[in-house]
Amino acid sequence: MSLRTRLLAGLAVLVFAAVATAGWSVLAVARVKLHEAEDARASVIGAQIVALVQRACAQSCQSGDVGEVARTLVDGGAAPEVVVVDGERRLIAASGDVRSAQAIADPRLGTALAGIPSLTRSGDALFYYAPLRTQAGRPAGAVRVRMPGDEEVARALHDARLLLVGVTLFDGGLVLLFGALFIRRVVEPIEGLSAAARRVADGQLDLPPVPKPRSNDELAHLVDDFNRMTVSLRRQREQMVAQEKLATVGRLAAGVAHEIGNPLAAVLGYVDLLLHDEPPDGAGRDSLERIRKETDRIREIVAELLDYSRPVTGTVEGVRLVEAVDLALSLVKPQARWRDVEVARVLPDDLPAAATSQSRLVQVLLNLFLNAADAMDGAGTITVRGRGDGDMVELVVADSGPGVADDNRGLIFDPFFSTKEPGKGTGLGLSISRSIIEAYGGTLTLAASDAGATFIVRLPMWRG
Numbered sequence: 001m002s003l004r005t006r007l008l009a010g011l012a013v014l015v016f017a018a019v020a021t022a023g024w025s026v027l028a029v030a031r032v033k034l035h036e037a038e039d040a041r042a043s044v045i046g047a048q049i050v051a052l053v054q055r056a057c058a059q060s061c062q063s064g065d066v067g068e069v070a071r072t073l074v075d076g077g078a079a080p081e082v083v084v085v086d087g088e089r090r091l092i093a094a095s096g097d098v099r100s101a102q103a104i105a106d107p108r109l110g111t112a113l114a115g116i117p118s119l120t121r122s123g124d125a126l127f128y129y130a131p132l133r134t135q136a137g138r139p140a141g142a143v144r145v146r147m148p149g150d151e152e153v154a155r156a157l158h159d160a161r162l163l164l165v166g167v168t169l170f171d172g173g174l175v176l177l178f179g180a181l182f183i184r185r186v187v188e189p190i191e192g193l194s195a196a197a198r199r200v201a202d203g204q205l206d207l208p209p210v211p212k213p214r215s216n217d218e219l220a221h222l223v224d225d226f227n228r229m230t231v232s233l234r235r236q237r238e239q240m241v242a243q244e245k246l247a248t249v250g251r252l253a254a255g256v257a258h259e260i261g262n263p264l265a266a267v268l269g270y271v272d273l274l275l276h277d278e279p280p281d282g283a284g285r286d287s288l289e290r291i292r293k294e295t296d297r298i299r300e301i302v303a304e305l306l307d308y309s310r311p312v313t314g315t316v317e318g319v320r321l322v323e324a325v326d327l328a329l330s331l332v333k334p335q336a337r338w339r340d341v342e343v344a345r346v347l348p349d350d351l352p353a354a355a356t357s358q359s360r361l362v363q364v365l366l367n368l369f370l371n372a373a374d375a376m377d378g379a380g381t382i383t384v385r386g387r388g389d390g391d392m393v394e395l396v397v398a399d400s401g402p403g404v405a406d407d408n409r410g411l412i413f414d415p416f417f418s419t420k421e422p423g424k425g426t427g428l429g430l431s432i433s434r435s436i437i438e439a440y441g442g443t444l445t446l447a448a449s450d451a452g453a454t455f456i457v458r459l460p461m462w463r464g
Helices: 003-056 064-075 100-104 107-113 151-201 218-277 285-309 321-332 358-375 429-439
Strands: 081-086 091-096 118-122 125-133 139-148 317-319 340-346 354-356 379-389 392-399 443-447 454-460
Touching: 003 064, 003 081, 003 118, 003 125, 003 139, 003 151, 064 081, 064 091, 081 107, 107 118, 107 125, 107 139, 151 218, 218 285, 317 321, 317 358, 321 358, 321 379, 321 392, 354 358, 354 454, 358 379, 358 392, 358 429, 358 454, 429 443, 429 454
Parallel strands: 340 379
Antiparallel strands: 081 091, 081 139, 118 125, 125 139, 317 354, 379 392, 392 454, 443 454
């Protein structure tokens, strides 16, 4: 049985039971009240009938006048049945549809003979019992009067039962109708979540988020939590793929750098020897200088490869971000490509210290500053902002350059990916920078920006 069917059946049973219980309770109370009123009316009529019989029995209940009175009362419609017995429970008079043996054996006549009047109900009839006394006040017998129940009361109770059954069935139909609509609003999002969960289990994490219900209830919060979980899983998968890719490239880079390093050192040594023997105005000196320059560039690339493949190490310390930014800026400002670059520092004096290594953080900032200067072609503004965010400290480096194309945003941190012209970059700077920041428990991300590129560095706050 599906969840929809179970919910609908349970809701229908619950409402049916509630309506039936309340209805039958009200009907029972009404029935008691109506019967009480009917009993009171029957007691008054019975007392009047007994008073007439008592008048005829004033001298002697053996008189034939008692039977005449009983027949008169029955024929006149006062009561359908009148039974009179003497003190020995012998039948004196019986009018109406009476069986003498059963009338005499009625145990309540004994109660009436004892002087106690009573009223009882049997089916739709009411029986009134009362004692008879002589003129001197001595017990002379007892009277039983049968009276029909009030047809209006019986009909009203019957109609009320039918109405209750009809209302219960009608409410049950409404519950099925509106319950189906309500449960549909509950079950459909759950079915959507179930389908999305199956897709996530199959590894499909790039699907659109599950639509959120219009209501702001627990179900909507559940959908939000599921969508956030899917986004988190997708990011974790991307990080795992990137880490595996970086590990593979790192092992390859280490091997290549090691193999290139030794012959490269030999080449540089021979070039230095040739330059030492070449006169200052010699014809081959220019070629040797060019060889040395290009060989030095190869050495720098090899050094970057070794840095990329080497695990990030360094003592964790409390680093004042203002000092780290100033130190990085002091290293890049003397360079020619920074002559027309302006720096806007928006760093509060009470900016908390970060748990990292100052030399490693300066290395990351150098890379971000140099990339920003290259992106702006040496002319523009770099803005550095900082703030505390809970247990993290955040640095934002934004430039006024052209920004990063949408097609390149997902590749910007990949190793060997670069938007610079060939020969002006290896594409390892951002990869190494992110590895450094993540090694200290932080993140390096490229934020969405309408103009320029905005990189955000987040590091744990120093608690030492």
